[in-house]
Amino acid sequence: MSNEHNTTNLTVWLTGATSGIGLAVLAELVRQGHRVIATGRNRDRLNEIVAEYGNAVTPLAGDVTNPQDCRYFREQLHAMAPIDWAILNAGTCEYMDVSDFDAELVSRVVNTNIVGTARAIEAVLPVLRSSQSRECRPLLAVVGSSAWWFPFTRAEAYGASKAGLAYLAESLRADLAGEGIDVSLISPGFVRTPLTDQNDFSMPFLMEAEDAARIMVRDLTRHRPDIHFPRRFTLMLKLLACLPRSLRDRMAAAMSRNAKESNG
Template identity: 40%
Template structure:
């Protein structure tokens, strides 16, 4: 975790977010040393492409452990203090891949869909307790992780542009920050289509080894 003190300095707190006890201890340590957390952004996650031929329960379990449970551990650690103070904002990093099922992203997309659903479910209760919730749904962003992809990445943007989208969205207090807008629109429209039309389009994304 990274935290920013009143002196505007960045402090690193090494942490494995899949360790629930360590996560709770780290959050307490941050608040003890630097003061109450007013904004928490949870972005730990990973991606592994899958298909019928490479479907691996253990690999998907690892993604679930980090992408979902890592965030859940962070939420459990931060929410009590924020709701007690009746202030603060929590931002969770999901993905536009969580909007609808896409070939090659069965496990990854499922974890991101779960995070979107989780945040939508928590939003009303947190709001009633004075805490704001934001879900961040990026498309393809140029990072060391996405550079490993061996398939076209439409509407790819730089990490600097992604940071600007996120900062503007947080400043405006938005519930959902999704970018780039073309990727968001394409996938939301895809989800809205009848299944027969949706699958006609997603079949075109299949690779030879998936047919």
């Protein structure tokens, strides 16, 4: 089993490639000379991206929550092997109004963020295993979030899904270590994308998708297991996590009250 990291001419499967962080990562990968197999549900958008980036990008349209689409992904990825990296970035966010607690909302968010990622892992893992013949360690990267490190108001569903995803990634890292497949967990703070354009609250240390993509590709190239940014935000969250539970709960409740008052 090799300890080497292949860093040139990579073939990367990227989900959520049609928008926001994923699209910026695609551009950064292509800029560095890699080949991207780009997945999203929006076929028109995928075709536009292929038209822009040419044969560095291969479209692989489909829905990560759909088992049939994921079987198709698996077949196609096998045909395009070896695959060096899989970056599982497809995700969604919906905020909860706790006065109208909505289990269906939780189900939708968990289905995309956890079940969809799990289906994508099921599709790509055998292909990553078979790709080890290139004598370098394949990399499976999961895009989580730092949002769940603090109990943010209205984030019950999103935070729960990303907390679950973090556990999934870290447990998978332990189980795959012996096989020579690395697992990176990426935990962004706020990044300007169509997803966050809908937010009606202030987003501290908001960063541009291009800057996020540069950090992600740089740290993935080093096979870093734990990638988080912007550091000023994520280190502040890590610090808050060290506070006594009662103090954290009071801060979280005060943020929730403030949000309600500013919404009238």
